[in-house]
Amino acid sequence: MGRAPCCDKANVKRGPWSPAEDAKLKSYIQDHGTGGNWIALPQKIGLKRCGKSCRLRWLNYLRPNIKHGGFSEEEDNIICSLYVNIGSRWSIIAAQLPGRTDNDIKNYWNTKLKKKLLGKQRKEQQVQARRVCGLKQEIKRESEDFLLPVGVISRTPYWPHEQNSWPIPVAYACIQDSDLNNQTSSIIHFPNNTVTATMNSQYSSFDISVTQDQLYPSTVNMITTDTCHTSNVFQGFGNFSSDLACVNPQQIDESMRDFYGLESMEIANGSTNTTSTESTSWGDISSLVYPPLVSEYEACHQRIMAQDVTFEESSYFAMQTQ
DNA sequence: AATCTGTGCAACCGCCTACAA
């Protein structure tokens, strides 16, 4: 049968640890080690504490070389970078920061770092909003001067969050090809790359290719049951976003979605759909740590190559590589 | 001076996985 019960929960002390308890636990572990059995440890040293509580106290507070507070700028960057790449895997993040505990990093993130980043992002958004406003007027002016060929979108496309972090397209077109099963291609030119979206009405799907300086051509395919009016492709994308699964193996924190302009990656029915990568071991994650921009670019590129990315992320990827 | 509100952080809770019996 199974092991002996963990502890008598009715007879264990809870709440803050006293200095005497700390001293007892620290002294014993330094002399004898944990013995590989946390549950038996408090009884051995006469502490009326649950073994789990002892373990937590040792790991988060009493362990030698623990650092508290005073996170450096470099540590901030590492935490942010890893959070973007792997989410709230605090123990993995802590493993990259000697002397830091997962609990400490978690608290630091929730109470300070998140707010710090949001403040930074709001400032950037304000600047970008002013830019977008000016560009919108410019595009509108230019499109009015243009003699548009059949199929070219003559309206400002729907970008779910263009007021935030979206890349600004410099040109876009919608082309209907009657020779290819009435496929409709939408081509969006960004300053340094091009996103081509081809709608295949037969299979209710989109083929999206992102080309960046001819170096990273890649294709993703998004199946959808939605319908998309050829004259309104971009509005269609806005709708599809709600049907797409979140690519990251964890739910991206609301604030971070906001930070990176990925709010539209909401998941249908409020579920936390993830891809098959969820249970993947992260292995050596050092490449994800630094420098952030390069690692995010590579991670995103890998996902695109694996056809495991949403349209929004493709655009985000395009933006990041500019 | 008293009360309210926000913040930081230690500790707990509940869940999952590995593994001993």
Add this chain to the structure above:
DNA sequence: GTTGTAGGCGGTTGCACAGAT
């Protein structure tokens, strides 16, 4: 193969303190 606990982890709670009203 099954059962049930230990260990580990992320999310949440609750308390102490500081600053604002």
